[in-house]
Amino acid sequence: MPVSRELPEERNILSVTELNLQVRQLVEGTFPLGVWVGAEMRNIKFHSSGHLYFSLTDEESTVDGVMWRNVAQNIGFKPEDGMKVEAFGAPTLWEKTGRYQFSVRKLFPVGEGARAIAFRQLKEKLFTEGLFDPEHKKPLPKFPFTIGVVTSATGAALRDIVNVIGRRAPYVTVTIRPAKVQGEGSAEDIAGAIEDFNRYGNVDLLIVGRGGGSEDDLWCFNDEALARTIFASEIPIISAVGHEIDFTIADFVADLRAPTPSAAAEIAVRDIEELTAALRGYVITARNRCASLADNADARLRSVMSRPAWTEPLRKIREHEQRIDDWMAKADMIEASLFERSAGRAQRLAEKLAGLNIKNTLKRGFAIVYRDGKAIESAANLTTEDAVDIEFKDGNKSAVIK
Known part of the structure; x- marks a missing residue:
């Protein structure tokens, strides 16, 4: 349709707000029921408000996308950059900025299902946090008396567990905390039951699970909050969800996974006949x-009693007296020898001391010259007219040096 280039005679002036409002009505009116768009998600941003912002792109074009909080919280998986999706929603325009965007109401991944993605993402997250580490697994009690x-x-599942425990270990008390195991609110109910047992249950072991079912039936056991409750439990937990081929997040976090509820009961208790046989063996x-x-x-006692110390105690005593x-x-000989050596040294x-005595030296014809009371060791220490005292063996004399 050709566009007229002539200006209309009547000027109908619109404000920017009015212009944007009319454009919005045109855009939103084109798809009043919404439209499906196939695209690749890019530039994903999770806002603190809970809203999700992103771009929807193909090989040639891009459109901004938004998912409001109430929608984003219920899509069942976490969108990732590069993920191919099918988005249902409608184009819209915000009057204040004239910004055009696609408001998404439903989002489905292409190829891998939403639940498969959610399962994979939660499994990777909890694995990274260490919730699956064997070092955190609590050992199961060998002989639980309350389960x-x-x-x-x-x-x-309940009938199977009670029957197996009653047959294998009738001495065990079973305490039941009923819980919803499928549908809305079931994950919260199971987590609450585990917390109740930890607070008030006074049990040695917990079995948590249900019989087989569809993916929908078992999905509550893939809840993150339930997984964290299992991990935090101070009571060891055996998970028993579905059949042997079924694996849930709860199985990875639990202290032990049993393929079925019946198997969980068999793992939890030992057969009373086995215990009786084991006890006989111990006896x-x-x-x-x-x-x-x-x-x-007895052999050691006989050996001791056959020794001479036992059979002839007096002879052994005399032998010891002789040794003493x-x-x-x-000891007397050593003492005498030491005394003789000490006397000789003395x-x-x-x-030697007598030889060093000055009196003995004087007796041999020597004399000591003193000046002012001090012994003179050399003639060089004396001068003419020095008054000196001379000590002989039989007396002292005074003299003057010439």
């Missing part, structure tokens, strides 16, 4: 051990 069960009160082993210990003790006498005689020291 808590979290499952539907009317399901076959026989204990008796044999006691008999062996008694035989060894010998040791005393040797005599020699006395002789």
Whole structure:
């Protein structure tokens, strides 16, 4: 349709707001029921408000997209950059900026299903956080006497668990906390039951699970909050969800995964007949051990009683007395020898000291010259007219040096 280039005679002036409003009505009126768009998601931004902003692109074009919080919280998976999707919504325009964008009401991944993506993403997240690490797994008690069960009160799983425990271990008390195991609110109910047991249950072990079902039926066991509750439980937990081929997030977090509820009950308790047989074996082993210990003790006692110290105690005492006498005689000899050596050393020291005595030196014809009370060691230390005292062996004389 050709566009007229002539200006209309009447000027109908619109404000920017009015212009944007009319354009919005035209844009939104084109797809009043909405439209499906196939595209690739790019530039994904999760806003603190809960809204999700992104771009929808193909090989040639791009359009801004938005998903409001109430929609974003219920799509079941976390969108990723580069993910191919089918988006249902409608184009819209915001009057204040004239910005055109596509408001998404439903979003489905192309290829891999939404639940498969959500399962993969949550599994990777919890694995990275360490919730699956074997080091965090709590050991199961060998002989539990009280077992808590979290499952539907009317399901076959409960009957199977109770029957198996009653047959294998009638001494075990089973406490049941019924919970919804499928549908809306079931994950919260199961988590609440686990928390109740941790607060008030006084049980040794928990079995959490249900019988087989569809993916929808088992989906509540893939809930993140439930997984964290299982991880935080102080009571060891066996997960028993569905059949052997079914795996849920709860199975990865639990302390042990059983393929079925019946298998969980068999793992939880030991058969009473097995215990009786084991106990008999322990009794026989204990008796044999006691008999062996008694035989060894008897042999050791006989060996001791056959020794001379036991059969001839007086002879052994005399032998020890003789040894003591010998040791005393040797001690006396050592003491005398040490005394003689010490006396000899003392005599020699006395002789050396006597040789050093100044009186003995004077007796040999020597004299000592003193000046002012001090001994003179050399003639060079004296001068003419010095008054000196001379000590002889038999007296002292005074003199003057010439």
